[in-house]
Structure formats: C-alpha cells, structure tokens
Amino acid sequence: MWHLRGNTTLTPEPYIQSPSHPASQCLSGLGGDLKNTPQNPVTMSTNSPPVTPTPPTSPMSPSTPTPPPTPQHGTTSYAKSIVFMGKGRSPNFVTESTRLPIQLSPGQVLVRVELATICGSDLHTLNGTRTSVHPCVLGHEGSGVVVDSRREGVEAGQRVTWGVCASCDNCLSCSLALGNKCMKLHKCGHTLVTTAPLFGTYSTHTLCLAGTPIVPLPPALTPTLAAPLNCSLATMVHAMAKIPTLPRPGHPGATVALVQGAGMLGVYGCALLREAGFGRVYCSDPNRTRLAKVSDFGGIAVHPEQEDDLIAPDSVDVAFEVCGSKEVMSRGVRALRPGGTYILVGLVHPDSRMDVTAQTIILKCLTITGVHNYTGEHLHSAVNFLARHHHRYPFKSLVGPTYPLSDFRNALEVARSGKFFRVAVNPQL
Numbered sequence: 001m002w003h004l005r006g007n008t009t010l011t012p013e014p015y016i017q018s019p020s021h022p023a024s025q026c027l028s029g030l031g032g033d034l035k036n037t038p039q040n041p042v043t044m045s046t047n048s049p050p051v052t053p054t055p056p057t058s059p060m061s062p063s064t065p066t067p068p069p070t071p072q073h074g075t076t077s078y079a080k081s082i083v084f085m086g087k088g089r090s091p092n093f094v095t096e097s098t099r100l101p102i103q104l105s106p107g108q109v110l111v112r113v114e115l116a117t118i119c120g121s122d123l124h125t126l127n128g129t130r131t132s133v134h135p136c137v138l139g140h141e142g143s144g145v146v147v148d149s150r151r152e153g154v155e156a157g158q159r160v161t162w163g164v165c166a167s168c169d170n171c172l173s174c175s176l177a178l179g180n181k182c183m184k185l186h187k188c189g190h191t192l193v194t195t196a197p198l199f200g201t202y203s204t205h206t207l208c209l210a211g212t213p214i215v216p217l218p219p220a221l222t223p224t225l226a227a228p229l230n231c232s233l234a235t236m237v238h239a240m241a242k243i244p245t246l247p248r249p250g251h252p253g254a255t256v257a258l259v260q261g262a263g264m265l266g267v268y269g270c271a272l273l274r275e276a277g278f279g280r281v282y283c284s285d286p287n288r289t290r291l292a293k294v295s296d297f298g299g300i301a302v303h304p305e306q307e308d309d310l311i312a313p314d315s316v317d318v319a320f321e322v323c324g325s326k327e328v329m330s331r332g333v334r335a336l337r338p339g340g341t342y343i344l345v346g347l348v349h350p351d352s353r354m355d356v357t358a359q360t361i362i363l364k365c366l367t368i369t370g371v372h373n374y375t376g377e378h379l380h381s382a383v384n385f386l387a388r389h390h391h392r393y394p395f396k397s398l399v400g401p402t403y404p405l406s407d408f409r410n411a412l413e414v415a416r417s418g419k420f421f422r423v424a425v426n427p428q429l
C-alpha cells in the first residue's frame with residue numbers, strides 16, 4: 001500500500017535544508033493528513049506485502065500544472081530508501097521514495113550507493129534490542145559513486161566510501177581529534193529523516209552531510225571489498241591506534257595479541273595485527289564456523305574450551321574485546337602481561353559490567369581503554385590498508401549473497417541466520 005505525503009509548498013526550492021529549516025516533506029505528516037503535491041512527491045510504502053515503488057512522474061492534479069523541478073544530477077529524480085519506523089511499530093520499516101535534492105548545501109556530497117552491507121547493529125535496531133531514533137534511513141555500511149558534490153576535492157564520478165560520523169569540526173570534541181564524539185554529531189543510519197532525509201545506506205542514494213569524511217576508493221577495491229570497510233575495518237584501525245609502543249620485537253611476549261571475537265571486527269583485526277608485525281594473534285570465539293575463517297586472516301583460532309591451554313596467563317601484550325560478551329573480560333585481563341593493554345570495542349550495550357577488580361588493574365599496571373567508531377583519519381588508513389593487502393587475505397569472502405532493496409526483508413532473514421559475516425544489498429538492482 002502506498003501513502004502519498006508531503007507539504008503543500010508550491011514554490012520549487014532546494015529539497016535539502018539546513019536543520020533550522022528541516023526537510024519537513026519527509027515523514028513530517030506521519031499519522032496525519034496524507035497529501036501529495038507534484039512539488040513535493042514524497043512517497044512511502046509499507047513492506048507487507050512488498051511493493052515496487054514507482055516514483056510519481058506527473059502532477060496528480062490538473063489544477064497544479066507546474067512540473068516538478070528536475071535535479072541536475074543522476075538519471076532519476078528520486079531515491080528509494082529503507083526507513084526504520086521505530087521499535088514495536090508494525091511494520092518497523094518501510095520503503096520510501098524521496099525526491100533528490102536539486103541543490104546541495106556547502107559540504108554535502110550526494111552518492112549513488114553501489115553496495116551496502118547489513119551490520120549486526122542494524123539487526124539489533126530492527127530486533128528492538130538497540131535504541132535508535134526514528135524514523136531514519138537505515139544502514140551505515142556502503143560505498144558508491146558521487147553524483148553531486150559541494151565539497152572541494154570531491155567530484156562527480158568518483159567512487160568513494162564515507163564515514164559513519166558527520167562532525168562539526170568546531171566543538172571541544174572535534175578540537176581534541178574526537179570527531180566521532182562531536183557535540184553536534186550526526187551518524188549515518190541513525191539520523192532523523194527530518195534532519196537528514198537520505199543519510200543512510202539502505203538507499204539508492206546517500207546524502208553525506210557536511211562534516212562526513214569522504215575517501216576515494218581505488219579501482220581494486222571492488223564494491224564487495226569496499227562496502228563493509230567503513231564500519232568494522234575503520235573501527236579496528238582506530239583500535240589499533242590505541243596500542244602503545246611495544247617492547248622490541250624478538251623479546252619474549254613482545255608481539256602477542258588476543259582478539260576476543262571472530263566476527264568482522266575480529267578477522268579484520270587479525271589481518272591488521274599481522275601486518276603490524278605481531279607474531280602471534282590468537283582469536284577466540286565459541287562459534288566454530290567463524291573460527292574456521294580465522295587462520296585465513298593470519299590468526300590462531302582458539303575455542304574458549306582451549307583457551308586456558310593455549311594462552312598462558314600474563315603472556316599477551318594487547319587484547320581486543322570485539323565480541324560484545326562481558327564474559328570474556330576476566331579472561332582478557334588474565335591473559336594480559338604486566339603493563340598490557342586491553343582495548344574494548346564490542347561491548348556497546350548496558351549489560352557490560354566488568355568482572356575485574358581495580359586491584360588487578362593496578363597490580364598488573366594495565367591500560368584499559370575504549371574505542372567507539374572512528375574519525376576520517378582512520379577511514380583513510382582503512383582504505384589504504386585494504387588497497388595494500390586485499391590480495392593477501394580473502395576479504396571478499398566476508399560478504400555473502402546480495403539482494404535488491406526491494407527484497408530487503410529476505411536479506412534481513414539471511415543476515416539473521418548468521419551464515420555469513422555480511423549480507424549485501426544492491427540498491428540499484
């Protein structure tokens with residue numbers, strides 16, 4: 001079923017507005033009067049049953065003869081997106097058509113998404129186990145081709161990836177190189193459509209806000225290689241930056257790492273650590289299917305049942321928690337040598353109370369630190385790392401089947417099955 005909505009402004013104007021002039025066309029009338037005007041033909045469908053939206057191409061009423069303004073870019077005037085409607089709503093996501101902007105604001109970049117990948121965090125949002133603003137265009141992992149840009153150095157036709165965090169570059173956090181914690185942060189896949197109508201990747205187009213890091217992709221980084229890198233790989237590059245200067249290579253215990261979790265973060269982490277010179281990289285996970293991949297990425301697979309036998313206490317220089325399970329914390333602390341570093345990445349949920357005493361931390365002189373998302377610098381490094389090493393490790397194999405956007409529900413089901421590290425969505429199919 002289609003609902004046609006929008007405001008009644010008759011004067012053509014750029015679709016994208018600043019937050020102070022919200023793009024109220026998009027979902028602003030949710031639950032209210034449903035209207036349609038040719039100037040503002042935002043459309044929406046529920047996903048039950050699935051429908052194939054057809055963007056309006058002509059005025060609905062003979063009394064409003066002015067045709068819609070034509071955007072200056074791309075071959076289509078509309079984007080089609082998956083919009084999260086909120087926890088407990090039925091349906092909790094819909095497919096929506098949104099008119100593309102006619103004119104971008106300074107700093108904005110409009111990208112045609114070539115491939116997006118379904119992240120576990122999106123599954124949590126849709127399962128209701130993670131709180132998210134709504135309505136918002138879902139999805140943050142993806143790559144694409146620039147179709148319009150008002151950013152110096154970013155040109156139409158470039159293939160790019162972009163950061164999940166759009167920052168202001170002006171606040172205290174930004175001044176501390178913590179753009180990922182910007183006080184005016186907007187996150188791709190987690191921003192209200194009234195603020196940013198197309199800032200998500202389960203969409204034919206993503207409108208990257210000013211302050212979103214944009215990084216060109218070399219041709220070797222195919223969509224399959226590139227789509228997931230702006231989440232797990234860039235985050236692990238950030239985590240790697242937390243490793244302090246290590247003792248000289250060759251000294252006992254100088255280059256041993258433990259990665260707790262063999263998901264995307266974990267296998268990227270294994271490859272990053274090996275390329276950084278770590279001689280032994282243990283990677284633990286109870287899921288044997290995932291563990292089977294670890295050696296392909298340079299890690300030593302460790303099932304929790306073997307952990308005590310394989311990893312001696314006080315033998316690891318640096319440990320990474322990338323599994324989201326608080327049960328691993330005491331094991332990580334136990335494995336670390338005196339002066340070791342524990343980097344927490346995956347436990348981004350409230351049920352994460354640490355089972356470790358301050359005494360242990362003090363007596364072992366441990367450094368425990370957290371990493372959340374990343375900055376543009378880390379995204380650049382992630383692209384460079386993948387460009388250098390994609391031949392050496394089977395990164396391509398991390399992405400399973402690809403679905404069209406119209407089949408998003410099935411893509412979700414397959415993603416939930418856990419058979420693949422990532423399931424992909426090609427919004428152009």
Ligand SMILES: [Zn+2]
Nearest residue numbers: 119141231232
């Ligand atoms: Zn992700």
Ligand SMILES: [Zn+2]
Nearest residue numbers: 168171174182
């Ligand atoms: Zn800021």
